[in-house]
Amino acid sequence: MQNGLVISLDGMGGDDAPLIVVEGAWRARRKYPQAKFIIFGDEQKIRPLIKKHPGLESVMELRHTPDLVTSEDKPSTALRNGRNSSMRLAIDAVASGEAHCVVSAGNTGALMAMAKFVLKALPGITRPAIATYMPTKIPERGVVMLDLGANVDCGPKNLVEFATLGGVFSREIMKVAEPRIGLLNVGSEQMKGHETVKGAAELLCATRHLPGKYIGFVEGDDICSGTVDVVVTDGFTGNIVLKAIEGTAKLIGSLAKQTFLSSWLGKIGAVLCLPGFAVALPAFMSLKKRLDPRFYNGASFMGLKGLCIKSHGGTDAIGFANAIGVAAEMSLIQFNKKVAQELESMGLGSEQADSTASLEEATA
Amino acid sequence: MQNGLVISLDGMGGDDAPLIVVEGAWRARRKYPQAKFIIFGDEQKIRPLIKKHPGLESVMELRHTPDLVTSEDKPSTALRNGRNSSMRLAIDAVASGEAHCVVSAGNTGALMAMAKFVLKALPGITRPAIATYMPTKIPERGVVMLDLGANVDCGPKNLVEFATLGGVFSREIMKVAEPRIGLLNVGSEQMKGHETVKGAAELLCATRHLPGKYIGFVEGDDICSGTVDVVVTDGFTGNIVLKAIEGTAKLIGSLAKQTFLSSWLGKIGAVLCLPGFAVALPAFMSLKKRLDPRFYNGASFMGLKGLCIKSHGGTDAIGFANAIGVAAEMSLIQFNKKVAQELESMGLGSEQADSTASLEEATA
Numbered sequence: 138m139q140n141g142l143v144i145s146l147d148g149m150g151g152d153d154a155p156l157i158v159v160e161g162a163w164r165a166r167r168k169y170p171q172a173k174f175i176i177f178g179d180e181q182k183i184r185p186l187i188k189k190h191p192g193l194e195s196v197m198e199l200r201h202t203p204d205l206v207t208s209e210d211k212p213s214t215a216l217r218n219g220r221n222s223s224m225r226l227a228i229d230a231v232a233s234g235e236a237h238c239v240v241s242a243g244n245t246g247a248l249m250a251m252a253k254f255v256l257k258a259l260p261g262i263t264r265p266a267i268a269t270y271m272p273t274k275i276p277e278r279g280v281v282m283l284d285l286g287a288n289v290d291c292g293p294k295n296l297v298e299f300a301t302l303g304g305v306f307s308r309e310i311m312k313v314a315e316p317r318i319g320l321l322n323v324g325s326e327q328m329k330g331h332e333t334v335k336g337a338a339e340l341l342c343a344t345r346h347l348p349g350k351y352i353g354f355v356e357g358d359d360i361c362s363g364t365v366d367v368v369v370t371d372g373f374t375g376n377i378v379l380k381a382i383e384g385t386a387k388l389i390g391s392l393a394k395q396t397f398l399s400s401w402l403g404k405i406g407a408v409l410c411l412p413g414f415a416v417a418l419p420a421f422m423s424l425k426k427r428l429d430p431r432f433y434n435g436a437s438f439m440g441l442k443g444l445c446i447k448s449h450g451g452t453d454a455i456g457f458a459n460a461i462g463v464a465a466e467m468s469l470i471q472f473n474k475k476v477a478q479e480l481e482s483m484g485l486g487s488e489q490a491d492s493t494a495s496l497e498e499a500t501a
Numbered sequence: 502m503q504n505g506l507v508i509s510l511d512g513m514g515g516d517d518a519p520l521i522v523v524e525g526a527w528r529a530r531r532k533y534p535q536a537k538f539i540i541f542g543d544e545q546k547i548r549p550l551i552k553k554h555p556g557l558e559s560v561m562e563l564r565h566t567p568d569l570v571t572s573e574d575k576p577s578t579a580l581r582n583g584r585n586s587s588m589r590l591a592i593d594a595v596a597s598g599e600a601h602c603v604v605s606a607g608n609t610g611a612l613m614a615m616a617k618f619v620l621k622a623l624p625g626i627t628r629p630a631i632a633t634y635m636p637t638k639i640p641e642r643g644v645v646m647l648d649l650g651a652n653v654d655c656g657p658k659n660l661v662e663f664a665t666l667g668g669v670f671s672r673e674i675m676k677v678a679e680p681r682i683g684l685l686n687v688g689s690e691q692m693k694g695h696e697t698v699k700g701a702a703e704l705l706c707a708t709r710h711l712p713g714k715y716i717g718f719v720e721g722d723d724i725c726s727g728t729v730d731v732v733v734t735d736g737f738t739g740n741i742v743l744k745a746i747e748g749t750a751k752l753i754g755s756l757a758k759q760t761f762l763s764s765w766l767g768k769i770g771a772v773l774c775l776p777g778f779a780v781a782l783p784a785f786m787s788l789k790k791r792l793d794p795r796f797y798n799g800a801s802f803m804g805l806k807g808l809c810i811k812s813h814g815g816t817d818a819i820g821f822a823n824a825i826g827v828a829a830e831m832s833l834i835q836f837n838k839k840v841a842q843e844l845e846s847m848g849l850g851s852e853q854a855d856s857t858a859s860l861e862e863a864t865a
């Protein structure tokens with residue numbers, strides 16, 4: 138592998154692929170000038186897009202593959218029939234040590250299945266998880282939430298693993314010195330919740346060397362309140378909660394629009410507000426940026442021996458560039474190495490890594 | 502029991518009780534002039550509040566009780582030691598047939614435990630649930646969601662019962678001719694989710710005479726989108742999702758405020774917007790009303806033989822009046838009788854009602 142930072146890209150994943158993938162990589166280069174890319178996909182479609190950006194060709198290697206995974210493919214089908222797909226070959230590049238990380242905006246289920254199959258779980262992790270970070274009420278203070286759907290059924294031990302993964306992410310990527318880790322539950326009292334969360338709470342209280350501080354149960358309204366840095370939950374609850382939060386934000390936006398456009402007085406009021414909005418524009422733009430889902434794009438598959446980042450399928454180049462940024466940051470701080478060290482100090486990482494060890498470990 | 506509508510009130514439940522309870526009842530009388538109240542609690546505190554409103558004394562019977570359930574009491578403690586509390590006696594009034602329904606803004610866990618113990622479940626219902634309704638993107642179209650925390654562990658059969666209860670509520674109270682009933686899950690495809698939702702989906706597909714149309718799995722962002730009238734889920738997920746939705750709405754409000762107040766330009770912009778906001782005021786007020794949590798106050802304990810409505814503990818008199826409104830509507834349409842008929846036609850209500858039969862049944 139080359140020195141520096143090599144990012145493998147699924148050129149065909151996402152609603153507007155390959156355009157957003159190439160443009161996203163070009164944008165990401167501004168922040169990560171050392172980054173090099175390997176992009177997999179349809180050469181005829183991708184080559185002209187690369188040529189548009191001077192200098193991109195020299196840092197982006199294009200590997201033609203005619204196969205692709207569609208958004209309708211079942212994970213099992215993709216795994217069985219997609220061995221030469223752009224998604225699979227992009228993941229393979231991480232497993233082989235050619236790339237530090239892979240980014241795809243394709244089919245989530247297929248990507249998770251392939252990544253698990255190809256990259257394998259880290260020693261000490263029984264269930265890899267999907268994590269993302271979101272804005273909170275406190276400026277500059279995001280929250281990491283996991284699992285978001287990789288595991289609909291979880292036991293107490295899985296939740297402790299998620300807490301560890303999320304804690305390392307918060308500390309190393311979000312730069313929170315001692316992340317506050319909370320378990321999502323229906324109340325903060327000890328007696329609340331089902332056996333799984335109660336069991337996980339007991340385990341977390343007994344765990345030494347957690348990468349952060351376990352603060353107990355947190356509730357749904359704590360997620361965005363800034364009172365916690367890592368929210369741990371099972372993949373069923375996490376997936377539904379994340380989508381409900383996104384849905385609520387959209388609802389409020391659409392209602393605000395309806396308010397101004399539903400009546401003549403509303404429309405006149407909107408016009409009268411324009412000068413005020415113009416003066417407050419810098420503040421609005423900073424709020425918009427703080428809430429812009431594109432800047433929170435890039436869900437991490439954590440707990441695998443290689444780094445795999447899922448971009449939202451419907452994102453644009455700015456959003457895809459942000460997902461590349463997540464991949465770059467996690468690669469640069471050697472996220473998996475940090476997780477492995479953490480698991481080791483917790484007495485959970487004793488299991489020997491097998492031949493598909495993570496790139497960080499293999500190249501350390 | 503007197504004719505008309507008799508509502509039993511826990512005078513001591515809620516942060517600002519008994520004030521909000523008396524004022525709430527007085528407000529509710531405007532919409533329900535036929536309503537009469539029995540209020541339980543500290544006579545010295547409640548009597549002067551009643552006297553403030555001319556005409557209220559003649560329709561509000563005050564029954565003194567020195568005991569009360571605090572917000573810190575465990576449900577088991579409240580059940581054991583609270584036999585003479587305002588909460589318990591207010592529930593007893595429904596069981597004895599003196600009142601059609603009870604409203605309390607007190608401790609949720611204690612209220613649920615007491616209501617279950619005193620009122621008992623309807624024949625055909627194994628697990629009563631907590632339900633509420635919320636605004637959606639579609640004007641005038643709310644959504645009913647249950648369970649919100651009464652049952653953290655649920656089996657497929659419980660979810661079918663929730664679907665029935667929610668369907669009857671949507672049809673009879675929200676006046677939706679054929680409610681669309683959805684099961685909350687991590688995806689809409691049949692293979693998605695854990696065994697409980699998959700099992701419930703199978704049962705719902707096979708159920709005839711459901712009060713509404715089962716439309717399959719729905720996701721977190723469907724809750725507020727207006728694509729579904731009844732959202733069915735377990736109490737663990739429902740509780741967390743509801744609080745996450747409330748938290749997100751608060752977050753956006755607080756961020757909007759921050760935007761205007763965080764900088765001088767923002768503040769000047771806000772002032773410049775004032776004429777526009779003033780012109781658009783009617784539209785704003787209608788949006789505010791549509792989103793005002795007070796107008797969605799009043800969670801129903803469904804599936805019991807008597808009607809019990811839980812008001813938010815921190816609400817004001819307007820919110821409490823709305824909770825009384827939910828109780829009044831459910832009493833007037835004889836909600837439990839409708840549920841019993843529905844269960845009967847589904848072949849689930851064959852079990853004989855025991856001696857604590859619901860008021861509607863007892864007085865039919």
